Amino acid sequence: MVDKPTSLTEDELVEEIRAWAEQYARENDLILNPDERVRNAVLQGLARNQIRYGVRYCPCRIRKGVAEEDAQIACPCAYHREEIEAEGRCHCNLFFRKDAARTEE
Numbered sequence: 001m002v003d004k005p006t007s008l009t010e011d012e013l014v015e016e017i018r019a020w021a022e023q024y025a026r027e028n029d030l031i032l033n034p035d036e037r038v039r040n041a042v043l044q045g046l047a048r049n050q051i052r053y054g055v056r057y058c059p060c061r062i063r064k065g066v067a068e069e070d071a072q073i074a075c076p077c078a079y080h081r082e083e084i085e086a087e088g089r090c091h092c093n094l095f096f097r098k099d100a101a102r103t104e105e
C-alpha cells in the first residue's frame with residue numbers, strides 16, 4: 001500500500017484513517033479495538049506516519065528505511081492476518097477478531 005503526502009491536518013487525517021479502518025474491519029469480519037483510548041492512539045500514530053513519511057506505516061514497528069522492506073509494515077501490514085489468527089488481534093491492537101475483542105478496562 002502506497003499512500004501519498006496529504007494536505008489534511010492531523011485530526012482530519014485521523015478521521016479519514018478511522019473511516020478506512022472501520023470499512024476494512026467490516027469487509028474482513030473484524031472489529032476495531034473497543035478501547036477508545038488505544039484505538040485513537042493507534043489511529044493517531046498512523047496519521048503521523050502518513051504526514052511524516054507519506055505512508056501509513058505501522059506505529060508499533062520499527063522502519064528500516066528501505067522502501068521495499070518497509071512496505072511490509074504499511075497498514076494493513078503483511079503480518080496482521082497471521083497475528084489475528086494466532087492472537088486474536090494485530091500487533092498494534094487496532095484490528096480484533098470478533099470473538100477475541102475485549103476492553104483493557
Ligand code: SF4
Pocket residue numbers: 042057058059060073074075076077078079080090091092093094095
Ligand atoms: S499491526 Fe495493526 S495497526 Fe499496525 S500496521 Fe499491522 S494492521 Fe495496521
